[in-house]
Amino acid sequence: MPAPSPCIPGGRAPDGPVIAWLPARPLSEDAALPTDNAASPLFQPTRIGAIALANRVAMAPLTRSRALAGDVPRPTAATYYAQRASAGLIISEATQISQQGKGYAWTPGIHSPEQVQGWKAVTSAVHAKGGKIVAQLWHVGRISHPDLQPGHAKPVAPSAITPKGQAFTEAGFKPHEEPRALEIDEIPGIVATYAAAARNAREAGFDGVEIHAANGYLIDQFLRDGSNKRTDRYGGSIENRTRLMLEVTQAVTDAIGADRTGIRLSPVTPANDASDSDPFPLFKRAVEALAPFHLAYLHMIEGATGGPRDIVPGFDYAALKAAFAGPFMLNNGYDFALADTALREGRADLIAFGRPFIANPDLVERMKAGAPLATPDKATFYGGDEHGYTDYPALAA
Numbered sequence: 001m002p003a004p005s006p007c008i009p010g011g012r013a014p015d016g017p018v019i020a021w022l023p024a025r026p027l028s029e030d031a032a033l034p035t036d037n038a039a040s041p042l043f044q045p046t047r048i049g050a051i052a053l054a055n056r057v058a059m060a061p062l063t064r065s066r067a068l069a070g071d072v073p074r075p076t077a078a079t080y081y082a083q084r085a086s087a088g089l090i091i092s093e094a095t096q097i098s099q100q101g102k103g104y105a106w107t108p109g110i111h112s113p114e115q116v117q118g119w120k121a122v123t124s125a126v127h128a129k130g131g132k133i134v135a136q137l138w139h140v141g142r143i144s145h146p147d148l149q150p151g152h153a154k155p156v157a158p159s160a161i162t163p164k165g166q167a168f169t170e171a172g173f174k175p176h177e178e179p180r181a182l183e184i185d186e187i188p189g190i191v192a193t194y195a196a197a198a199r200n201a202r203e204a205g206f207d208g209v210e211i212h213a214a215n216g217y218l219i220d221q222f223l224r225d226g227s228n229k230r231t232d233r234y235g236g237s238i239e240n241r242t243r244l245m246l247e248v249t250q251a252v253t254d255a256i257g258a259d260r261t262g263i264r265l266s267p268v269t270p271a272n273d274a275s276d277s278d279p280f281p282l283f284k285r286a287v288e289a290l291a292p293f294h295l296a297y298l299h300m301i302e303g304a305t306g307g308p309r310d311i312v313p314g315f316d317y318a319a320l321k322a323a324f325a326g327p328f329m330l331n332n333g334y335d336f337a338l339a340d341t342a343l344r345e346g347r348a349d350l351i352a353f354g355r356p357f358i359a360n361p362d363l364v365e366r367m368k369a370g371a372p373l374a375t376p377d378k379a380t381f382y383g384g385d386e387h388g389y390t391d392y393p394a395l396a397a
Contacts, residue, residue: 037336038368041343042351046088048327049259049296051132051207053088053350056343057364058299060331060354061091061136061210061264063107065168065382066389071096071109073118078125079390083361085131091210091262091299091352092122094138097197099150101218103140105170106383110135110197116204123205134208134262135201137194137252141218142179142227143272145169154180158221158228158235163273168382184232187244190218195251198261208260208296211248215305216272219245220265223282226275238285246289258293262329266301267320268312280315287323297327299352306354309333318347336367362394371395 037043043055068074081090095110096102102109109115119135126133142157145167149155157179166173182190198209213219221227222244228235234243245263253261266274267283276282290298302317303309309332321328330342331352339351357363359376366373380388 037340037370040336040340042336042339043364043368046327046349048089048262048350049208049294050257051089051134051260051296053132054086054130055088055364056350057087057339057367058089058091058329058331058350058352059084059087059357059363060352061094061212062354062358063093063104063382064389065104065106066384067106067108068118070112070114071099071102071107072112072114073108073122075121076386076390077108077118078121081122081133082125082129082131083390083392083394084357084363085126085129085133086362086364087131087353087357088350090126090131090133092133092135092206094136094212095197095201096138096140097193098139100153100156101139101193102148103144103155103217104168105148107138110137110200110204111193116200119201119204119206123207127205132207134210134260135197135204135206136210136212136264137197137201138212139190139194139218141221142176143167143217144176144179145174146177147171147174154178156180156182156186157218158182158230161227161229163216163227165273181230184234187234187247191244191247191251194248195255198252198255202256202260208262209252209256210299211245211252211261211263213245213248214264214266214299214301215269216274219248220274223286224274224276224279225282226277227273238282241282242286242289245286249290249293249295253293253295258295261293261295262297262299263290263295264299264301266305268303268315269301269305270311271305279312284319284323287320291324291326295326297329297350298324299329299331302330302332305332307332321347336370358388359392361392366395369395 142155144155146152147169160181162178163176201209267279304311327349329350330348342348359374377388
């Protein structure tokens, strides 16, 4: 989910045709650009782990705050996602793994039978349109508020450090409050909850999951020394600060298979008061530690989430791609031209588009045709009903 300030609102047999994952081929100096958009590598099929994709366009996770009571996806969510099923891969809106993991009003969960049933309608609708969809598994950690927590409890975090900013509650925006530092004996329970959520996602019909380890939420809070001041085995050294991420990854891959598990990282974003004194060594080591899992993909946010990609000039994303040595997805502010170039230069294997998908359910077709993109209504981004959600039209045939 975007930062609430300044705006918040064991793998299975592969399905589909057998298409091997291949790294995007670098563009040679004398190679000609495509004469039409449809010839772009963006629209070529690929495979991420066990999941065959029709193209290399991903729909990035977009929180829309439209869940019903009990954090159940509303019925129109099936329509919303099915409208966008021409994306090679849909990554669902961030979906909390427990009530404790919730940080915003009206966001869906994946931890109750009712929620699982609600998501079944979504995944069935996407699959009926030939699409693929994974669930993004989310625990916000300190980016919450007692109003959103079970028993009005304090949000949890690696350390009791109050983040800057405000929480989006059903009563409106409220300043974040001091979180409670997790006791070390509580952490295995959170890890187990991620695994349970992954199993629930597969029961709900998702093709896989994406572990949300980005944007200043719980796993990212443990990674970064600005939010993690622990002195036990989960704090201090890079090895210790990456421990929770790796334990969650192990638990999720044990539950559903590495070939159906992706992970999202955001090395330099300041979203949700995220900070680290030296992010490149941290994230280089994190990616090196993830590589042996042979995950379905690594989803990398370049720069500031929802902002400039060059917030840290010279940050070496290419080194992270090389260290991962698997399907590598880039995200943040891409249009067709930037995406086409990134694939041709070998900087990415897939590109995730976020905001453009809000008002352009047929984004893939529009980019292929070189058609203009519709502008979304920001007033309808978060909360509400079908307006600004399922009523954006596709291009006329």
